[in-house]
Amino acid sequence: MDPITAAALTALAGSVGGDAGRQAWQGLNTLVRRPFRRGSAEDAQTEGSPGISSGELEVAELENNPGDPVRAQALATALGVRAALDGEFRASLAEWWQEAQSGSSHEVHNSISGGTQNGPVLQGRDFSSLTFNMSRDDDR
Numbered sequence: 001m002d003p004i005t006a007a008a009l010t011a012l013a014g015s016v017g018g019d020a021g022r023q024a025w026q027g028l029n030t031l032v033r034r035p036f037r038r039g040s041a042e043d044a045q046t047e048g049s050p051g052i053s054s055g056e057l058e059v060a061e062l063e064n065n066p067g068d069p070v071r072a073q074a075l076a077t078a079l080g081v082r083a084a085l086d087g088e089f090r091a092s093l094a095e096w097w098q099e100a101q102s103g104s105s106h107e108v109h110n111s112i113s114g115g116t117q118n119g120p121v122l123q124g125r126d127f128s129s130l131t132f133n134m135s136r137d138d139d140r
Contacts, residue, residue: 003076003080006076010072013025014067016063016066025063027099027100028100029056034089036052036082036086037089052081055075055082058074058079061074062074062075120132120134
């Protein structure tokens with residue numbers, strides 16, 4: 001699994017207003033609340049070691065300040081460390097990330113209301129580099 005970047009987490013945290021973003025964020029919250037499992041008996045002896053986070057605190061902090069790149073990096077790091085130490089978490093995280101990416105990349109909601117539009121109306125997603133040259137028609 002490729003690492004989940006801070007930029008991707010910032011974008012996800014900022015998209016919580018939509019259904020797909022809200023569902024993905026809830027899924028991450030649920031995932032980090034699962035019990036932390038380590039890979040070996042030696043690791044079990046160090047349970048509760050300082051410096052290893054489940055990710056719960058980082059998710060909450062990024063949720064409270066979704067535009068903060070430092071909080072996003074802290075969450076990305078916590079997820080990466082936990083995934084390295086917990087194989088079950090790593091598999092669940094990979095599954096969650098795949099679903100989060102597919103759910104957020106296809107959702108489009110377009111709506112036009114309020115009567116007559118006197119200009120071009122585009123419906124879609126991710127437009128860039130568009131230019132409209134319009135002249136005023138005085139015959140109306």
